[in-house]
Amino acid sequence: MQTNKDNQAVEIGSVAVLEQPSSQASRRLFFLDLLKAVCITAVVSYHAVFVPRTSYTDSLNLMEVLFAPLRFCVPVLLTISFLLFERGMARQVGPVWPSLRKRLMRLAIPTVFWFSLVLCLKAFRGSTPEELIGEVLSGNIFQGAYYLLVLFQFVLVFPWIRNWFGQLRNVVITVFLQFSVFLSIYALLLQDNESQVLIALKSIGRPNFIYWLVYMALGVYFARHLPQAIDFSRRLSQKRKTLLLGGTAVLMGLEYHWLLSATKGSVPPFDYVLVTCVLSVLVAFLCFACVEETQLPAPVTKAVSLLANYSLGIFCCNGILSEVFLSLGTHAFAGATFDFPVIFLLKLAGWGFLLTVSLGLSILLDRLGLGVCVR
Secondary structure (H helix, E strand, O other), X not given: OOXXXXXXXXXXXXXXXXXXXXXXXXXXXXXXXXXXXXXXXXHHHOOOOOOOHHHHHHHHHHHHHHHHHHHHHHHHHHHHHHHHHHHHHHOOOOOHHHHHHHHHHHHHHHHHHHHHHHHHHHHHOOOOHHHHHHHHHOXXXXXXXXXXXXXXXXXXXXHHHHHHHHOHHXXXXXXXXXXXXXXXXXXXXXXXXXXXXXHHHHHHOOOOHHHOHHHHXXXXXXXXXXXXXXXXXHHOOHHHHHHHHHHHHHHHHHHHHXXXXXXXXXXXXXXXXXXXXXXXXXHHHHHHOOOOHHHOOHHHHHHHHHHHHOHHHHHHHHHHHHHHHHHHHHHHOXXXXXXXXXXXXXXXXXXXXXXXXXXXXXXXXXXXXXXXXXX
């Protein structure tokens, strides 16, 4: 979300625009910038190892479990997208189509830009048209590309179903249905890892809408009950917030550990098929909804603003750059072996490096006139 002088907030890839007519509204919604900054930083962590997995096989599962709590990032980003989309639609006057067309174009421009760039690079390296089409449809053309495809699906239907999510009963029904999908996949994984249903789900990949429906419901509900969420967050003590955040992190690690076992270490595309991912959205909003800009040091608020402002560019740049760096690292360390302390430090270093480079490249592209593709 932008927090610049025009007080206009644009969400990552969501094409949802929220006008903030007063400084009070801007301060009130600062927590959305904060959550976006934290989320985009967490996203980068999953692409920050630039050596082959075969070089740290013994530590692989431990690394996955330790960083599993950061999987709140994509669910929270989606929820923020739909929250802003709902608030934008609530201000809509007149027919839906002009607004919908505008939002689709806002999403289509960066999607076409980044997808075309990677398609050209991979075609130059020798990928066949069939391979490229498959990677586009499965959202694997670059790391995180599926997110943009998910948004396209929901933007098309959002204006016609948003009102249904305005009631708590319907949100609860949606949460129940989402949990039913997750638990059904769990049951299939326990019974037969190679069932036809699982094979079909794996071929579709992460863009499958059945994994993400609940976040649209939560986004709409929070948008319509934001004052209550902020008030509840203010009344929640720091001790309880710490317990909620810590407990959720532990539960996410345990659930992901189970998923690793159930999939025999081959988790994708079920990375976010976690009941605790839904829980993490509720916890994130209730713990941070009352945070205001004045409560944090000036350098922190500037960093939050910068990361949130360029979250779209960071999201796409890090996904593309990580594959380039991994390719180089695979050639350089093909026969290497790293123990846990070393691979942990390499991941932390790669995390900081990739975030910095992605942010710098996003700022550069903005200055070159490609702000619509990075902001």
